[in-house]
Amino acid sequence: MNAPFGRRLCEVAANRDSGGYRVVSLLDHEGPEPEPGQFYMLAAEAGWGADGGRAFLPRAISVAATAPGARGGVRLDFLLDAVGPGTERLCGLGAGEGVWITGPLGNSFAAPAEVSPGAAGAVLVGGGVGVAPLALLRRRFGERGVPHRVLLGFRDRRHTGGLDLFCGSSGALCPEVRLATEDGHTGLQGRVTDLLLPILAGDDARSGVVYACGPPAMLEAVRALCAEHGVACELALESPMACGFGACFGCAVPKPGGGFLRLCVDGPVLRGDQVEEVSHAYA
């Protein structure tokens, strides 16, 4: 489904705490339901660039959850980590404020059998604020009856958030979710790849597909481990984006064998074999 042409003004329905992050909900009266992995370009209507002239460009943000809007349309939930002027402004949005959005943009995660013939199950691997698109993907897999496990990793307490997006109706974390934190404040003390490795080493690993989103070092570790174990994977990457719709050529990600992909239109979800090495240079 195409994105509506142009940007449109949406209203902030809610802004709540989610551990170290924020969940900002917007009411979209025009757009279609986004697919897991897709993103929007967001810019606050007011106070965008007020402090020192930045943020100037809109910011790419993955959709983390959707619901029917209270007054029609669709409610879009975004999980945000304040790392600079743009995300700080978005994290500070109050209910009723306006946000310019363009989207849904980019491709989406594919079903296991589409990624690897014969694959039926899924392992979702998220790190930091990168857990956002996996929350929507987990919901989709749940609805479609795709067997899945979810492994989430965080640095420390301040950088742990979005867990409520992985809770069932009882409010408790879903049983298929496992946590790893580097400071050990919850879950396994260590990295999310420490949870992934035994799964990849299991006999039935190749009947599943790994879906990952997180910081570049984590994605690179996941990509390399999957390649080593012959397990197919899809990675949701980041790169600097000015436009999100293929206009600026800023979001280049090197292709194995030379040349570049435009991550906003060829991604953000790429198969492991479409990427040479996930690097900070473009992330």
Added chain:
Amino acid sequence: MPELCGIELEHPVINASGTYDAIAARAVFGDALLEDFPFAAFVSKTITPEPRAGNAPRRIWETPAGMLNSIGLPNKGLEGFLAEDLPRLAALPVPLIVSIMATSREDFARCVERVAARREVAAIELNVSCPNVHSGLIVGEDPAETEALLETLRPRTEKPLIVKLTPNVAGPAAVAAGAERGGADAVSLINTLKGTAVDPATGAPALGNGYGGLSGPAVRPVALEQVRSVRAATGLPIVGMGGIASGADAAEFLALGASVVAVGTESFRDPRAGSRVAAELESTLRLERVSEPVLDLD
């Protein structure tokens, strides 16, 4: 109705080269792009004789009220463009202008001939912000180089030749005059201003290429002054650009002598910025007409 070198335009707003990929936008937004196309003419990204992959990341860096880019002109090359892109661009509901860059007069001439021969092409924009490999000079930084290039290209086509001036010179007016003497039909300005930034996280240049070009509202006063000085030096039509984000911005360029304006970076923030600028400009100009003195004292 506004026009550029005899090409009739629905309104005076076109796109800046390299800031809108109509083929990608059609895939993202569907037919709505064609039904409500934001520009009165479409200017392609600059194409070169051979394919180019573009520069290593990082390619963009946000600045106060603007951005730096070092994209590096990724494109399919002349033949790839003619075979794959041109037929698809011909489906756009507006006239097509193809931007060309080459590093020798011979290569430029070959590109101009091949592109101009195509019926779908209304005009050619010459991106002269590149070195001539023979002289080592940046063509657009030197009036005589620019004049000589136009003298080579002028006999190759009847179609309008628009020279895209570089702002990275002491006197753009002298280069514009050289373009006019060589036989150009119009000039467009400004291209991006050379600039750089340091990534606070590494202490090293933020862009992979070390430096880039600045665009967006940050450059608008520079662009306006260059348009003013070029207007004073030539009679050629001017396509004015540099930081245009609203109809009021566009009106400033027209007031200083541009006949058409182009929107670049603002399209990244608003994919329909071209239509919005045109609509705002229309109402600005209508207001001005209304407020003109009603008494004619002559």
